[in-house]
Amino acid sequence: MTATQRRGRRIMMTDAERDAYLTEQRTCRVATVSADGSPHVGALWFVWDGGSMWLYSITRSRRWAQLRKDARLAVVVDDGVEYGELRGVELSGTAEFVGEAPRTGEPCPELEEAERLFPRKYFGMTEMPHDGRHAWLRLTPDAVTSWDFRKLGSAAAG
DSSP, X not given: OHHHHHHHHHHOOOXXXXXXXXXXXXXXXXXXXXXXXXXXXXXXXXXEOSSOEEEEEETTSHHHHHHHHOOEEEEEEEEOSSXXXXXXXXXXEEEEEESOXXXXXXXXXXXXXXXXXXXXXXXXXXXXXXXXXXXXEEEOOSEEEEEETHHHHHHXXX
């Protein structure tokens, strides 16, 4: 157990590494819980502002309905193919619904940063397009776990 914990610390991303990783990655997987306790996982686009993950979700989705009843969620962003390339971040906490749902573009100061980052990341645009189908969820995580197995190779080589 101690070796696992040590190794866990050794492969953990620094805050700067985590922030850079979450900024560059495009897709996350969001886990929610239904009323009967069964899990549901779906992929979403997101932006990270350095403290919160902003998820742009369809308001008529199973995910949205489940979060309205139980706002707990877990999110994983990961990549890599070979064992020594695996890296990722898991965040968990409670979803907050921000802005109108569905989002039509009404002024909302809380959304300014997310709506500045999102269209640049996904559409190469400066203005956030609103389709009347999506709305914002904010996850300010209670727990964050990260891993970067590439650090095992560099530690062994060094």
